[in-house]
Amino acid sequence: AAYAEEAIRAKTMGLKAYKLHPPGRSFEEDLEAHRLVREAVGPEFVLMSDPVSSFNLEEAIRFGRELEKLNYLWFEEPIFDENFHALKELTRQLEIPVVGTEVLARHPYSVAECIKSRVVDRVRADVSWTGGVTGVMKTARLAEAFGVNCEIHTAIFHSAELINLHCCAAMKNCDYFELLFPIEEFAFGLAAPLPVENGIARLPQSAGAGIDLDWDEIDRCTLRIV
Numbered sequence: 001a002a003y004a005e006e007a008i009r010a011k012t013m014g015l016k017a018y019k020l021h022p023p024g025r026s027f028e029e030d031l032e033a034h035r036l037v038r039e040a041v042g043p044e045f046v047l048m049s050d051p052v053s054s055f056n057l058e059e060a061i062r063f064g065r066e067l068e069k070l071n072y073l074w075f076e077e078p079i080f081d082e083n084f085h086a087l088k089e090l091t092r093q094l095e096i097p098v099v100g101t102e103v104l105a106r107h108p109y110s111v112a113e114c115i116k117s118r119v120v121d122r123v124r125a126d127v128s129w130t131g132g133v134t135g136v137m138k139t140a141r142l143a144e145a146f147g148v149n150c151e152i153h154t155a156i157f158h159s160a161e162l163i164n165l166h167c168c169a170a171m172k173n174c175d176y177f178e179l180l181f182p183i184e185e186f187a188f189g190l191a192a193p194l195p196v197e198n199g200i201a202r203l204p205q206s207a208g209a210g211i212d213l214d215w216d217e218i219d220r221c222t223l224r225i226v
Contacts, residue, residue, distance in 0.1 A: 003033045004040035008182060015175055016199040017046035017073070024054040031066055038070045048099075050076040057086040064094040074099045074122065088119045095186075097121035101139075102153045107131055108139040115146045126153040127163045136167045144173045154178040158187045158194040162209050165194070165201055177201050189218055 007018040020037060022030035034049060041047070049072050055063060060078040067075055076099040079086050091098045103125035104110040111123050125139040136152070143150040152164050152174050161179060168177050179194070179201070180186045187193035191212040195202045204210025 001036065004036045004070055006181060007037045007041050007045075011041050011045055014198040015196075017048060018181075019048040019050055019178070021050050021075070022051055022054075024051060027059060027063065031052075031063065034067065034070060034072070037096075038072075043071060047072050048074050048076060051078055052075050053080045055079055056140070057090060060086075061093055062088050064090065064096055064098070067097045072096060076100065076124075077102065084114070084117070084119050087114075087208055088117060091118060091120055096097055099124060099151060102126070104130075107135045108142045111139050113144055115143060122149040122151055124151055126152045126155045127165070127167065128155040128160050129153065133163060133167060136164075137170065140167070140171045140173060144171070149173045149175060151176055152178060154180055156180060156186060158190050159211050161186075162204065162211050165203060166209060168201075169203055187214055188221075 003020055010018045010200070018037070018041065022032060022033050030051060037047060049067055051063070055078045057079065062076050063078065063137040074097045075094065078098065079090065081100050081102065081104050087098065087100060098120045099122045101107075101111050101114055107125060107130035114120055114123060123139065123143050125136045127136055129135055130136055130139060138149040150171065150173055151203065152168050155161050155164050165177060168174050180194070183196060185192055191214045195204065206212065
């Protein structure tokens with residue numbers, strides 16, 4: 001029920017999509033959470049699933065086929081990113097796009113093999129995991145050359161998300177900009193939350209990356225300077 005309530009709130013705010021990270025305690029519990037969210041937001045609202053590598057290959061195939069029935073847009077990191085063989089077989093068997101590579105080391109070189117061998121359908125990158133702006137843009141351009149989307153993965157807090165957003169604006173092959181929800185709770189350290197209006201995140205117009213830090217709040221929360 002908590003997932004459904006959060007998804008309704010996201011939809012009401014004008015966000016264009018909602019992604020579940022299910023509990024991971026049991027197959028049926030995770031599937032029921034996905035069903036309840038689909039019922040709550042209706043058949044057309046965009047939904048994604050990210051079980052954070054909680055499945056083996058057999059489970060992932062079964063779960064992915066259920067997601068297809070529920071009209072989910074993609075199935076993200078169902079198996080460990082490093083398990084190329086299992087991910088490739090999963091991608092071959094499912095209609096729903098399989099998304100991965102966010103935690104692979106050595107972007108873009110490791111991602112090149114995933115794209116060449118079609119280990120996944122869409123790849124992931126973000127400035128906090130994959131080598132900063134340079135690593136993200138190399139991965140994005142590599143994916144673009146093969147006609148593959150590079151979806152930007154959340155960098156958690158908005159000060160880093162603003163760098164991700166600049167990368168998104170410089171890419172043609174990214175459909176969604178990911179933010180953790182509730183949005184306001186991850187704006188710590190900024191003078192104002194990242195600007196999102198009617199589901200669209202907008203680039204700040206100030207100098208540089210547009211990061212305006214709230215030093216009073218940062219100082220108030222500082223426990224120790226080392």
